Amino acid sequence: MSIDLQTLCQEVCLLSKDVGAFIRSERDEFSSEKIEVKGKNDFVSYVDKTSEKRIIDKLSVLLPEAGFIAEEGTSTKKGEIYNWIIDPLDGTTNFIHGIPCFAISIALMRKDELVLGVIYEINFDECFYAWEGSKSFLNGKEIYVSETSKVADSLLATGFPYYDYSRIDEYMELFKHFMKNSRGLRRLGSAATDLAYVACGRFDGFYEYCLQPWDVAAGAFIVQQAGGKVTDFKGEGNYLFNREIVAGNSAFFIEFSDIVKKHFK
Numbered sequence: 001m002s003i004d005l006q007t008l009c010q011e012v013c014l015l016s017k018d019v020g021a022f023i024r025s026e027r028d029e030f031s032s033e034k035i036e037v038k039g040k041n042d043f044v045s046y047v048d049k050t051s052e053k054r055i056i057d058k059l060s061v062l063l064p065e066a067g068f069i070a071e072e073g074t075s076t077k078k079g080e081i082y083n084w085i086i087d088p089l090d091g092t093t094n095f096i097h098g099i100p101c102f103a104i105s106i107a108l109m110r111k112d113e114l115v116l117g118v119i120y121e122i123n124f125d126e127c128f129y130a131w132e133g134s135k136s137f138l139n140g141k142e143i144y145v146s147e148t149s150k151v152a153d154s155l156l157a158t159g160f161p162y163y164d165y166s167r168i169d170e171y172m173e174l175f176k177h178f179m180k181n182s183r184g185l186r187r188l189g190s191a192a193t194d195l196a197y198v199a200c201g202r203f204d205g206f207y208e209y210c211l212q213p214w215d216v217a218a219g220a221f222i223v224q225q226a227g228g229k230v231t232d233f234k235g236e237g238n239y240l241f242n243r244e245i246v247a248g249n250s251a252f253f254i255e256f257s258d259i260v261k262k263h264f265k
């Protein structure tokens with residue numbers, strides 16, 4: 001059966017906004033007793049879990065044959081051809097501290113290929129999306145990666161290691177390098193939003209290690225449909241399951257990703 005990805009993408013945007021409204025309304029009622037600890041510095045609450053259930057219930061109606069790779073494990077159904085990759089709340093630490101940067105991230109894979117991505121940043125009501133063959137969009141307007149051609153002129157984003165410190169020395173050396181040789185670095189606390197901001201040119205590049213497929217799937221797809229590049233630290237294509245990602249505009253990507261590669265040998 002062939003699927004109309006554009007229509008599906010529109011439905012996923014509506015779903016994200018609907019679940020986003022739930023997350024926004026829960027934010028005002030939220031207090032620290034509601035937090036559960038999954039691991040070191042890894043938190044969750046009924047908000048993440050309820051959002052994921054709502055997303056999966058609706059996606060199961062929209063595309064019944066598809067399976068799921070979802071952060072909170074609501075469904076582990078495997079789809080033969082199609083699988084959704086879902087982070088129901090990316091930026092949970094921001095959410096629980098009341099810092100306004102958190103998003104819903106939903107991607108669709110056909111076999112091994114990403115074919116649809118939606119990121120809804122809840123606080124600014126910004127929906128970033130793309131489907132196979134399309135441009136990337138932000139709230140209905142086409143978006144493009146930046147044209148900055150040198151690392152020296154770039155604004156970068158990253159995520160700090162917070163539970164796996166096995167590569168922290170390389171990470172800190174790289175951080176120092178970019179501190180001295182770029183316009184600056186930002187740490188938003190939501191990898192999906194970092195990638196969405198690369199796609200629309202607010203950031204020139206982003207890198208982080210220890211990320212999961214649900215943190216990066218939709219964002220990596222939207223960056224590429226917006227004209228950018230995405231690789232793992234080796235410069236290869238395994239950014240989805242290899243827990244390392246470099247993303248950026250095409251004009252400075254060789255210089256940028258070479259610097260990352262050299263530091264993470």
Ligand code: IPD
Nearest residue numbers: 089090091092093159189190191
């Ligand atoms: C986290 C955010 C954060 C990144 C972490 C992720 P979560 O996702 O994307 O920016 O640095 O590695 O785990 O736990 O808030 O969904």
Ligand code: CA
Nearest residue numbers: 087090091215
């Ligand atoms: Ca996440």
Ligand code: CA
Nearest residue numbers: 071087089090
């Ligand atoms: Ca999450």
